[in-house]
Amino acid sequence: MEELQLEISCSRTYSESAIEIDASHMDTRELNSLLREIMLSGYERAVLRNVCGQRYIGTRLYSPERRVVTIEIYGTPGNDLGAFLFGHRVLVHGNAQDGVGNTMESGEIVIEGRAGDVTGMSMRGGRIFVQGDVGYRAALHMKEHDQKRPVIVVGGTSQDFLGEYMAGGMVILLGLYGAHTARFIGSGMHGGAIYLRGSIREDQVDGHVLISRPDDADRELLGHQISGFLERFPDLSLERDDILECDWTKLSPRSSRPYGKLYA
Amino acid sequence: MRSLVLPEFTIFRSDECDGCRACEHQCPFGAHTYDASNDKMVSDSRRCAGCQRCAVFCPKGAIEIRPSPSFYRPNASWSRERIEDIKRQAESGGVLLTGCGSDKPFRIYWDHMLLNASQVTNPSIDPLREPMELRTFLGSKPERLLLGDDTDTGRDPFLMLETPILFSAMSYGAISYNAFQALAIAASRSGTFFNTGEGGMPAEMRSRFKKQTIVQVASGRFGIDAEYLNCAAAVEIKIGQGAKPGIGGHLPGEKVSQHVAATRMIPEGTDAISPAPHHDIYSIEDLEMLISAIKEVTNYEKPVIVKVAAVHNISAIASGIVRAGADILAIDGVRGGTGAAPKVIRDNVGIPIELAISSVDRRLRDEGIRERCSIIAGGGIRCSADVVKAIALGADAVYIGTAALIAMGCTLCQRCYTGRCSWGICTQDPELVRRLNLDDASQRLVNLLSAWSHEIKEMLGGMGINAIESLRGNRDQLRGVGLHEWELDVLGIKGAGE
Numbered sequence: 128m129e130e131l132q133l134e135i136s137c138s139r140t141y142s143e144s145a146i147e148i149d150a151s152h153m154d155t156r157e158l159n160s161l162l163r164e165i166m167l168s169g170y171e172r173a174v175l176r177n178v179c180g181q182r183y184i185g186t187r188l189y190s191p192e193r194r195v196v197t198i199e200i201y202g203t204p205g206n207d208l209g210a211f212l213f214g215h216r217v218l219v220h221g222n223a224q225d226g227v228g229n230t231m232e233s234g235e236i237v238i239e240g241r242a243g244d245v246t247g248m249s250m251r252g253g254r255i256f257v258q259g260d261v262g263y264r265a266a267l268h269m270k271e272h273d274q275k276r277p278v279i280v281v282g283g284t285s286q287d288f289l290g291e292y293m294a295g296g297m298v299i300l301l302g303l304y305g306a307h308t309a310r311f312i313g314s315g316m317h318g319g320a321i322y323l324r325g326s327i328r329e330d331q332v333d334g335h336v337l338i339s340r341p342d343d344a345d346r347e348l349l350g351h352q353i354s355g356f357l358e359r360f361p362d363l364s365l366e367r368d369d370i371l372e373c374d375w376t377k378l379s380p381r382s383s384r385p386y387g388k389l390y391a
Numbered sequence: 392m393r394s395l396v397l398p399e400f401t402i403f404r405s406d407e408c409d410g411c412r413a414c415e416h417q418c419p420f421g422a423h424t425y426d427a428s429n430d431k432m433v434s435d436s437r438r439c440a441g442c443q444r445c446a447v448f449c450p451k452g453a454i455e456i457r458p459s460p461s462f463y464r465p466n467a468s469w470s471r472e473r474i475e476d477i478k479r480q481a482e483s484g485g486v487l488l489t490g491c492g493s494d495k496p497f498r499i500y501w502d503h504m505l506l507n508a509s510q511v512t513n514p515s516i517d518p519l520r521e522p523m524e525l526r527t528f529l530g531s532k533p534e535r536l537l538l539g540d541d542t543d544t545g546r547d548p549f550l551m552l553e554t555p556i557l558f559s560a561m562s563y564g565a566i567s568y569n570a571f572q573a574l575a576i577a578a579s580r581s582g583t584f585f586n587t588g589e590g591g592m593p594a595e596m597r598s599r600f601k602k603q604t605i606v607q608v609a610s611g612r613f614g615i616d617a618e619y620l621n622c623a624a625a626v627e628i629k630i631g632q633g634a635k636p637g638i639g640g641h642l643p644g645e646k647v648s649q650h651v652a653a654t655r656m657i658p659e660g661t662d663a664i665s666p667a668p669h670h671d672i673y674s675i676e677d678l679e680m681l682i683s684a685i686k687e688v689t690n691y692e693k694p695v696i697v698k699v700a701a702v703h704n705i706s707a708i709a710s711g712i713v714r715a716g717a718d719i720l721a722i723d724g725v726r727g728g729t730g731a732a733p734k735v736i737r738d739n740v741g742i743p744i745e746l747a748i749s750s751v752d753r754r755l756r757d758e759g760i761r762e763r764c765s766i767i768a769g770g771g772i773r774c775s776a777d778v779v780k781a782i783a784l785g786a787d788a789v790y791i792g793t794a795a796l797i798a799m800g801c802t803l804c805q806r807c808y809t810g811r812c813s814w815g816i817c818t819q820d821p822e823l824v825r826r827l828n829l830d831d832a833s834q835r836l837v838n839l840l841s842a843w844s845h846e847i848k849e850m851l852g853g854m855g856i857n858a859i860e861s862l863r864g865n866r867d868q869l870r871g872v873g874l875h876e877w878e879l880d881v882l883g884i885k886g887a888g889e
Binding site (some may be wrong): 155156159163185186187189191206207210211212213225226229230234245248249251262264267268270271272273275291292294295315317318383384385386387388389390391 | 465479482483484486488563586611612613615616618619620621641644652653655656657658660661662664666670671680683684687688689701852
């Protein structure tokens with residue numbers, strides 16, 4: 128393994144493949160440069176301590192040969208965590224701000240807390256797991272193609288405009304901490320599916336959206352994703368079947384062409 | 392419901408017609424049919440789009456398409472267009488769509504500005520014998536020249552063009568694969584750039600054209616991943632478009648073929664919906680965030696362009712965009728083209744590009760930030776003189792869209808939104824797409840750029856200028872004719888004779 132060329136006074140190497148960084152005095156660009164060096168040097172895991180508001184963590188890690196690293200974050204990362212993420216794994220021991228997984232391509236983001244607005248916006252692959260709630264407009268214009276099907280699993284609930292313009296993929300709200308109070312859910316939705324544990328009033332949902340109960344195939348998908356969620360948050364000590372057995376609501380688009388009749 | 396709208400065109404067929412049925416084959420709107428019982432061709436004017444395909448391809452030259460002379464009682468308030476738009480909406484209940492740039496008679500300022508030429512007091516230059524520099528660099532320029540032994544100049548990434556003309560954003564999906572490829576080929580042969588629009592970049596084109604490609608990130612985020620952004624010379628964030636400022640777009644499901652779907656990374660046959668705003672951009676600060684995210688994902692190796700429509704407070708908006716970190720600002724005027732836009736938006740929203748260039752350039756100079764950002768002007772550039780005038784008003788380069796389409800065969804029939812383009816440009820129908828020959832179309836584009844470049848050199852030479860750099864913002868080379876005082880003020884030019 129190449130030696131890191133940068134002077135990293137605040138880092139220490141755990142092992143051949145893992146490295147720890149103290150991010151307390153680094154700005155966004157500095158931290159991301161360092162992460163890129165770390166990836167190109169062949170490390171597979173980076174632990175970032177004292178992260179405080181640095182943005183775009185994981186974004187500068189595109190490599191044509193698809194190198195993959197795991198980034199473990201202590202503290203609070205700034206906006207656009209994992210934006211354009213290209214196959215990496217990001218784990219946050221804490222809350223995240225707006226734009227988590229913005230336009231991510233693949234990989235996985237795990238938030239052991241709450242995530243802000245537009246979580247998973249335009250996401251087109253990979254998975255995001257949030258232990259707490261998500262903010263406004265989560266899964267906005269999420270889309271799928273062929274085998275690429277993005278998934279967001281949220282332990283709590285979301286704020287308004289969940290799944291706006293949603294064109295594919297799957298969002299699951301487990302509602303573990305209270306009722307779903309979001310409004311304007313699925314405005315302009317024309318693909319994908321939203322699953323909510325518990326019930327929802329019709330007036331919380333856009334008219335383009337069909338409200339139904341998940342069938343057996345849906346439940347199988349749900350079970351698989353819920354298992355994934357519980358594996359990532361073992362501290363919750365919940366059982367998959369206890370969650371799965373409750374009442375569930377499925378939201379799906381009535382048409383893949385919601386505005387087909389708008390024009391003369 | 393029976394349509395009560397009069398036919399727009401009249402089809403004349405002369406006795407030269409020998410019934411070869413070429414017109415029937417050429418018309419994608421079904422205007423010509425063969426009447427077997429009478430052994431002759433018949434035409435239905437109501438179906439005619441006025442695209443002139445049949446007239447051009449009739450081997451006998453027997454067909455002529457003219458605007459229909461039929462009329463409603465003349466009325467200054469209720470023109471034929473107003474009456475027929477109402478009839479169409481009463482019949483459909485829908486928003487009227489149209490294609491191409493606005494055809495309304497807003498003042499075309501290009502035609503009210505005249506260029507200077509050297510006479511006696513300084514010599515003009517003959518570009519055929521003397522070097523003439525059209526090479527243009529777009530991107531953020533250093534505030535001052537720093538000389539020292541430091542080998543790292545810290546220079547920001549830039550685009551180098553051999554002529555100050557780029558092809559503007561036209562997406563694969565809106566235009567055909569052949570048209571899209573012709574633009575890419577022509578850009579690489581002419582030393583300039585083409586723009587993917589927001590339809591993504593077909594995977595098989597990436598390695599061949601990556602150095603000539605500007606990839607676009609628009610509100611629909613179609614076909615975007617880290618690889619797409621890195622397979623490009625620059626990344627353009629599209630905020631708005633001159634033909635439809637402030638609104639999004641819907642590529643109808645019929646146009647989302649298997650290959651278009653794969654390129655946009657959405658399921659086949661679904662509408663590709665672009666929201667009106669980017670929902671991660673509600674402010675200049677948010678724009679700064681997307682610009683930074685794109686610079687991060689491309690490792691600060693590519694300039695970022697921000698494209699906006701020319702609207703009322705464009706100079707203040709431009710200032711914010713530059714301060715948000717854009718390397719290049721693209722401004723699209725009210726006459727900018729489109730594959731589909733609501734007619735009411737196209738014809739009523741925005742401002743002419745000429746006024747926008749001038750006010751933006753002046754504002755950025757006044758604020759001392761002009762060098763941080765280059766300006767590309769688009770939306771209504773029709774000839775090489777328009778290019779020269781745009782640069783003299785303060786642009787660094789221009790985008791051409793409509794002009795490029797016309798070079799490939801487009802006749803501005805404005806039916807792009809139907810997906811039935813008879814010239815194979817704005818369609819996904821394989822039969823129609825085949826009509827656009829790749830070699831022929833790309834050669835026409837190369838020829839156009841080469842012709843305009845020669846003309847630009849002639850005009851520069853006449854002014855006694857030997858580099859396009861020296862023309863930029865050089866308003867002294869322009870004089871207005873037939874303009875009001877306020878228009879001269881906004882343009883920052885003197886009246887002719889002054």
